[in-house]
Amino acid sequence: MNSEDALRIRKLVPLATLPGPLFNDLCNEVTVEEVRDGPLFKRGDTDNHLFYLIDGEVALQADGLVIDVISSAHESSKFALAHQLPRKIDAVAKGVVRFVRLDADRVNNPPQLEYKEEKNMMVVEEDIDEESGDWMTGLLKLPIIQRLPPANLQKVLIALEEVAAGQGEVIIEQGAVGDYFYFLKSGQCAVTRKPTPNSKDIRLAVLEKGEIFGEDALITDAPRTVSVTALTDVMLLRLNKKQFVSLIKAPSLTFVSYEELPALQQDGAAVLDIRSPDEFEKHHIDGAINVPFFSLRMQFKNLNRDKPVVVICRDGRSSEAGAFFLLKNRYKAFILKGGMEAIAEAEQTEEVREQIETTAETLPPLEQEDTFELKEQAVSPEELFQKLKTENEALRRAVRQLNEKCNRLDMEKKQIEDRFVMLSKHFEQLKQMLHKLKNKA
Structure with a gap:
């Protein structure tokens, strides 16, 4: 467990999100394999294993054409090598390579754990290494990130864009259209809100390193309701709206119907109505608790984390943002589909x-x-x-199927675009090599 290999394996994705006992069991069974100038796997293979690079370099190639070279020193080595089945490319060791192969079903579908922070939460046990700046470990500690399927998690980490902001710079402006979801890599930010256009800013919170923000407007399609300003020089990682919705929002949120609600209440679920007090008074579900959305940040700790929470609003849109906030804070949250309407x-x-x-x-x-x-x-x-x-x-049902098909087509389009980028890079390399050969001739 304390070996150099174990520490390396602990940082692999999604192994970093496994709880300690499950990771211990995995380490007891895993074997580090070694190969010299040979294949790890070949195109067309269908064995259901994930291959992770521990040391060395691996060339990913198709029909003898090298598409990419993965080095154990690079961040990309934290992901499984070309995990799609059947394999679409060959993985060939360049020199001596050390690697592990893991059962994909076990890694992608670990045993379900109780949703209790103090006992079995899926957390990364290592502290963030301040000197090396291992921001990925901090990101993987976040509950909302831990819930993502491994394939989504890999795409999120690849798509994240790093941006810097100076002290006093406005990152999010109240009233603006939502465009990005943010992870605070370093520094501090202030969250403020103006109740009226001519009033002064009211500070609601201070965001610290490792926190995420900016999702509300992306979820509800409404204008930004708060401003976020850099209190110090900050470094941010951001994800655009389309990527956030498809990779994080869609797999994170769970909906229940009105017919399913009584059974959840009978099992002890709390019903959280986040509409305004006036709307709540006019009509609400028996036993519901009224906490307006803007008060949720201050009052959510009054909820019982051991019991699920069903979030309700007028039409279901604000409930999505409310449930996402609760998920960020380790609550098991559901959304009443369609809301009170x-x-x-x-x-x-x-x-x-x-x-x-x-x-x-x-x-x-x-x-x-x-x-x-x-x-x-x-x-x-x-x-x-x-x-x-x-x-x-x-x-x-037909509409749902069409939406699912549309999402699949979007993902396939993204994969094709990524492959096109890789092929373009390789084509440029070949052009440069050809140019050098011509000059030598």
Whole structure:
């Protein structure tokens, strides 16, 4: 556990997010392998293993054409080598290479742990190395990052863009359109808000190194509600809105329907209504707690972390931001799909159904010949209602499937673009080599 190899393996992605006991078990089983000028795996292989580079250099190549060279000294070596199955390229050692191979199912699907911070939280046990500036370890400690699938986590770390800001520089401006999600790599920032355009800024919080911010506007598609200003010279890592939504937001948030809510309440889940007090007074779910969204940052610690929280707003949009905030703070949060509007729609649908049934009961009995004619030409109100309900559900499923297909196509497009960039770099290298050969000739 204290060997140099174990410390190296501990920093691999997503092994850095494994809790101590699971990592210990993994170290007891893993073997560091060695190969000289030979293949680690070949194109077309389908064995379900992840290969991680410990020492040396590996060339990733296809049909003899080198696409990239991965060195153990580079940040990219923290990720599994070309993990897609079947393998699309060869991985060949350049000289002596030491590596480990791990079962992909075990790494990607570790045993489920109770969501309790003081006992079994999935955390990285090592402290952040101040001298080496290992910001990745700090990022991997964040609960919202630990929840991501390994493939998403790898894409996030690759896509992060580093930017600097000087003391006093405004990073996020209240009222502006949300464009980026931020991780504070170093320095301090102040979070402020103006209640009215002509009022003074009110400081809400101070952000320290290792914190994330800027997600609310990206989740709700609403203008920025606060300003964030650098208190010192700061270094930031940022992710654009599209990448944040597809890689972090989508896999992090969990929705429940109105029909599923009673069972969660019976199991002890708290219902958190983040609308304004006026809206809450007009209509709310029995047993719900009212904490307006802007007060959530100050009052969330009053919630029981051992129990799940179902977040409710008017239409479900603000609930997404509220649930994301709770997830950042190690709560198990759900979102009521559609918010109070969905509840009102469900209640209205039930009311209409009851009215149809009542009306049908009060209609005078039909003559025998009229009954025969209706059987041939029409259906009962109840059957019509069920038919419309079934068609509506089918349309909803079709929309969900189309959205999922659109997301898959976006991811495939990104993979193709990444491969195009790599091939372009290799093409430039070949051009330079050809130019040198011509000059020598």
